[in-house]
Amino acid sequence: MxxxxxxxxxxxxxxxxxxxxxxxxxxxxxxxxxxxxxxxxFRKKRVKPPTEPKITGEVEAKIIALSCSEPPVGRARWALRMLADKAVELGYIESISHESVNHVPKKTN
Known part of the structure; x- marks a missing residue:
């Protein structure tokens, strides 16, 4: 068979x-x-991406600032899920996953 x-x-x-x-x-x-x-x-180049990026530079800056701030009481540092939830709670963005927060550029110094 x-x-x-x-x-x-x-x-x-x-x-x-x-x-x-x-x-x-x-x-x-x-x-x-x-x-x-x-x-x-050669292949044709895309003029723009298929969907507009959800996370703009302004939202990235706010999430980076949030991650550099003091973590919640009882925590040593921010977790990705906490950052995502806080960004939605503060109204930076309608909805965001913790994986998307992980792709936000990190502080390098």
Whole structure:
């Protein structure tokens, strides 16, 4: 049974490979004819990201300032979840995950 499955997968891969191999030159020729050499060789660059960034520079600055401030009573330092919750509580941003707070640039001195 295993041999049959492996052969089936191999045939599928070969068919898909042949499909892409034969279609690629046609696509490149067509793109070259319509848009020129640059378009045929290089990918088009995005003008803007697919979605606007949720965390702006202003929000980043506020979160960094918050992380440099005194942590809550009973804590030695800020946790990511506490920073995210406090940023929402203070109205810096509507909602933010602790993982997004982790990507905010860190203090380097």
């Amino acid at each position: 295993r041999t049959v499955l492996v052969r089936g997968r191999r045939k599928l891969r070969l068919r898909l490979g042949n499909l892409f191999i034969t279609r690629l030159p046609i696509f490149v020729r067509k793109t070259y004819a319509l848009f020129g050499l640059e378009a045929a060789i």
